[in-house]
Amino acid sequence: MxxxxxxxxxxxxxxxxxxxxxxxxxxxxxxxxxxxxxxxxxxxxxxxxxxxxxxxxxxxxxxxxxxxxxxxxxxxxxxxxxxxxxxxLRHLRAIAIDVEERTVWAQAGLTAGDVTKAVAEHGLAIGFGDTGTVGIGGITTGGGVGYLSRKHGLTIDNVLAAEVVTADGQILEVDADHHPDLFWAIRGGGGNFGVVTRFKYRLHELPGVVGGMILLPATPEVVHGFLQEAAAGPEELSVIVNVMPAPPMPFIPADVQGSLVVLGLVCYAGPADEGEKALAPIRALAEPLADFVRPIAYPEMFMEAEGDEEYHPTATARTLFADELDLARVTEVIERLRTAPAPMRVTQFRPLGGAISRVPADATAYAHRGRAFMVNVASFLDGPDTRPEREQWVRDTAAVVANGGPGAYVNFVADASAEWAREAYPGATWERLVQVKRQYDPDNLFRHNVNIPPEG
CATH class of the missing domain: 3.30.43.10 (Uridine Diphospho-n-acetylenolpyruvylglucosamine Reductase, domain 2)
Known part of the structure; x- marks a missing residue:
């Protein structure tokens, strides 16, 4: 040093x-x-x-x-x-859109919101996550599960090429024909192999969506029904189902605030009339407490996430996958949420499938193609002394949900332990990533991440 x-x-x-x-x-x-x-x-x-x-x-x-x-x-x-x-990388913000080819080169200092707004001016879209302020570099190299995933795949499924600066200072343009192992690894393997300075994405025609937030009472039947209807719905429909205390927002009745609700974020990437039909079974589950789902331009899906710069939440969380979410599991999770020690806590469910599952498991470094649901459990902290209690609650709640084998989505991993890295990159995926790491970063310079050490 x-x-x-x-x-x-x-x-x-x-x-x-x-x-x-x-x-x-x-x-x-x-x-x-x-x-x-x-x-x-x-x-x-x-x-x-x-x-x-x-x-x-x-x-x-x-x-x-x-x-x-x-x-x-x-x-x-x-x-x-x-x-x-x-x-x-935040000063690297160049963007070049080819409307005819339906592609965009975007530098990694741009945010998901920046790129989404720029390509939407041409009626086009690339799916990132669900928050406009995230950088495209992190969400892309980690996979990219979001509002368009069931229809158009993960973000990495739409990466055509990338510019990567490696640990030895080389500036490489990688794609399926040039440095294919590195191209494979940066699509899901995180920042372990170099600094991606720009990406070339495939774009999709998307004039608008039916999307927004819907608030429903959090009964086991409603939550289970929401998940089943969304999972069985058309691939154009992607949802995020948050079960949590109702926040103190002006549109939420005072007597509902603080009680458990389903805060659903929905996005139908297709014609408005078809979107209304797809959402009808969800709306029929219960009388909505609030319903802001309507035909909108796709960038508006990110508007709620463009938060206060002074907001820095402190929480403990766990990410996992589940192959089945039956009524019994959902009921137990809701009961745990009702009796949780933290004033603010959430269990989030994301039905997957669709275009995500049609990509072969070994095509990218995201190894969870066949999983039915992604689940995230979080408990906010009131101070450092509340961490042990809240962490235990998160672990126990996650254990209720987990089934179908271990797994973790690297972009939601909350600590850097080797256990989490192996859950994010299981089996043959791990072994191949280790080989690529040995080739491009043998000294593990890029280790401040969910790390894949070159020694395995």
């Missing part, structure tokens, strides 16, 4: 360099989730891929730990490293 000479660093880069004591340092090191207070030695915003390679070289020279930041939404806090070097 060496002491970093920040003055010398500033002379090496034309991009912005932010260090302790500089105006903007606290903003540069802030991340979305609370409970973490990393203080990096320096935050560098490279101006081009060559400067990305320069930051990587600096990390190798100094021995300081390196983290790569796009949107700062890493649940485990991987976006910023304490005492190390943050390679912040």
């Amino acid at each position: 060496t002491t970093l000479d920040v003055s010398a660093v500033r002379t090496r880069f034309t991009g912005q360099v932010v260090a302790p004591g500089d105006d903007g340092y606290d903003g540069a090191r802030a991340i979305f989730y609370g409970g973490l207070d990393p203080k990096p030695a320096v935050v560098i915003h490279p101006s081009d891929p060559a400067e990305v390679a320069g930051v990587i070289a600096l990390a190798r020279e100094t021995g300081l730990e390196l983290s790569v930041r796009c949107g700062g939404h890493s649940v485990a806090g991987h976006s910023v490293v304490d005492g190390g070097i943050v390679l912040d």
Whole structure:
């Protein structure tokens, strides 16, 4: 380890360099989730891929730990490293849309909302997740489960090529014919293999969607019915079913606030009349407490997620997959939610299938193609002393839901333990990723992530 000479660093880069004591340092090191207070030695915003390679070289020279930041939404806090070097891509924001070819090259400093809005001006779309402020780099390399997944696949299923800066400073353009193993690995393997500075995505025609939020009472029959109707519905329909206390929002009656509700986010990627038919069985489950589902432009799906910059939630969470969610399991989860120790807690269900499941399991590094549901259990903290209690509640609730074998979605993994890495990348996927890691990052320079060590 060496002491970093920040003055010398500033002379090496034309991009912005932010260090302790500089105006903007606290903003540069802030991340979305609370409970973490990393203080990096320096935050560098490279101006081009060559400067990305320069930051990587600096990390190798100094021995300081390196983290790569796009949107700062890493649940485990991987976006910023304490005492190390943050390679912040947020100034790489070029975008080039080919309307005729239906493709877009987008640099990794852009957010999901940025790209979604830009391509929507041409009646086109690429599915990312469900939050507009996430960086496209993180969500893409981790997989990309979102509002268009059942219709058009994961984000990685629509990546045609990428520009990657490797640990030895090479700037590579990768696709199915050029560095195919690296191209395979960055589609689901996270940031283990290099810094992706831009992606080429396939776009889909999407003039509009039927989407928005619907609020229903959280009875076991309603929750189970919502999941079954959504899973059996047309592939154009993707939903996120959150079972949680009703938040204190103006449109929610005062006597409902704080009681358990189903906060459903729905998106039908097709004609409005067909969307209304697909949603009718869900609306028939119970009288909605609120219903904002309507024909909208696709970027509006992200508007609710464009949150307050001062909002930094602190929670403990677990991500898993389930192959069956029967009424008994749903009933037990709801009872656990009713009696949970935390004022704010949530169990989130995402029906999968459709286009996700039609991609062969070994086609990308996302290895969970056959799973029926993704589930996330979270409990918010009131302070550090509440963590052990809340973590136990999360573990016990997740155990109620889990069935069909282990598994984890890397973008929702909340800590960096080896156990989680193996659940995210099981079996043959892990072995192949280790081989690619040995080739492109044998010294494990890119380790501030859900790590795949080169020694396996």
